[in-house]
Amino acid sequence: MRNDFFEKAASEILNARNLSKEIITNEVKSIFGETLLIAGAGSLFAGYGNSESDIDVLVIVNTENKLSQLPIMSYKNEERIDSEFYTLQDIESTISSLKNQSWPPPNSITRVEWELYFRCIQNLSRFASSKVIYISEDSQFKHRALDLLKEFYSDWFRKILCDWWNLEAVRFKLIADYIKSEDILLGCLKLSDSIQYLLSKEVASQGEVFMGRKWLPMKIEKTGNKNLMEIYKQSLDVPVTRKEAEEYYISLEIIYDQLCEINNLDNICIRFEFSQGVENWSISEETLLSKWRLRHLTLKDVPSGLLNNGYSCKLSEEHPSIKKLLVNDMVWAGLYIDKVNS
Known part of the structure; x- marks a missing residue:
């Protein structure tokens, strides 16, 4: 060289x-x-x-x-x-x-x-x-x-980048699915993010390894792939009404299924922990939560694990309090592989 x-x-x-x-x-x-x-x-x-x-x-x-x-x-x-x-x-x-x-x-x-x-x-x-x-x-x-x-x-680093973008797409799709019954418009935004992560994976596989997401349209343009550009534009067309949101969500789910390379989620678990700036106080049978003391939320039945160090569950499990915390941007969600029970 x-x-x-x-x-x-x-x-x-x-x-x-x-x-x-x-x-x-x-x-x-x-x-x-x-x-x-x-x-x-x-x-x-x-x-x-x-x-x-x-x-x-x-x-x-x-x-x-x-x-x-x-x-x-x-x-x-x-x-x-x-x-x-x-x-x-x-x-x-x-x-x-x-x-x-x-x-x-x-x-x-x-x-x-x-x-x-x-x-x-x-x-x-x-x-x-x-x-x-x-x-x-x-x-x-x-x-x-x-x-x-x-x-x-080398190819190994390109693969690591593609795997990263792919998993981030899965993570945001799961978050979108988790909260869409609570706030479908916010779910659409998360699904839009997921699709853009998949597009980042596609261009990384073609050599565009720079990670700056705001440059995604220029990276797509450099690949010359008009189909990816159309998908990118579609992902940006985020709806403003519930009826439009449901149609938008379905259309992006089809694209997600076409581009995502992680199909088997049987051994994947999700772990939640409080976002930065979140504090909590126990008041009678409820929990008062605050983010930077600017946004407040009162909930019952907050998982005890979340109040301590973090709360983990299978993807099939749902918890109403977690949904509300996600909608209010009070928890972070990460994915891991369950090796113990696999």
């Missing part, structure tokens, strides 16, 4: 903004240690950004210290450059972890676990859709850096 090819691709994008790879390199080199790789990332380098887009830069450095994201600015060119710094060990460890981790996880899931997994694949998707600006000539590290690039562009 020739790094001069990648550097040329990055240079063309930077030149359009009156920048150069030398300017970027001088901004970020030697801040935290020896720079091993600099890559232009984000929507601009993935091919979806515009003249107003910030320039995102991913930097891999040779250090054992903990690193964090820092914004830097090229004042001379009046361009904002957001940079994220990683160690080579960080990236290699993330790749190894994803390769050896099954998703959805077995026997349980928490919101924190979901967020960590999402963050891992999101970070790698930024590398996978990036353009290389600089690679160290140090022979000790250059080989490892090039091996990383091969990992980002």
Whole structure:
């Protein structure tokens, strides 16, 4: 794999903004240690950004210290450059972890676990859709850096992305089904999200691995698939009346069945836990719930597990209180595989 090819691709994008790879390199080199790789990332380098887009830069450095994201600015060119710094060990460890981790996880899931997994694949998707600006000539590290690039562009990562989008589509479809009897218009919004996750899966399978969801129509356009674009437009045509909602829901369910690749849900369980900002108080035989003390709800028969650490159930089970909590955005729902009873 020739790094001069990648550097040329990055240079063309930077030149359009009156920048150069030398300017970027001088901004970020030697801040935290020896720079091993600099890559232009984000929507601009993935091919979806515009003249107003910030320039995102991913930097891999040779250090054992903990690193964090820092914004830097090229004042001379009046361009904002957001940079994220990683160690080579960080990236290699993330790749190894994803390769050896099954998703959805077995026997349980928490919101924190979901967020960590999402963050891992999101970070790698930024590398996978990036353009290389600089690679160290140090022979000790250059080989490892090039091996990383091969990992980002490999089929295994594309499959992980597709599996992620597919499961998110299932998750939102289940939420939509769960709440549609309580609020079908909100159910339609959740089903619309589900369809767009399936479309993200379709374009990821064709190489569009950048995860920015707001760029979905441009990703679809790059694939040249007119059918996917029509489905996307249909998903956005969210109804405003109950009669329209029922027709809309049925039409999107047909599309869902055509695109979703997870058909057997027998061993799938769903786990609920309170969303961030939710507090609860026991008042007589009822539970008062508040989200950020701005939205309030009073319920009977809230599952005791939810009040403690979380509430899990089979997909066939329904709980009226959970429905109301979902409608009011007070619980998070995650999926896991029941290995114990399978």
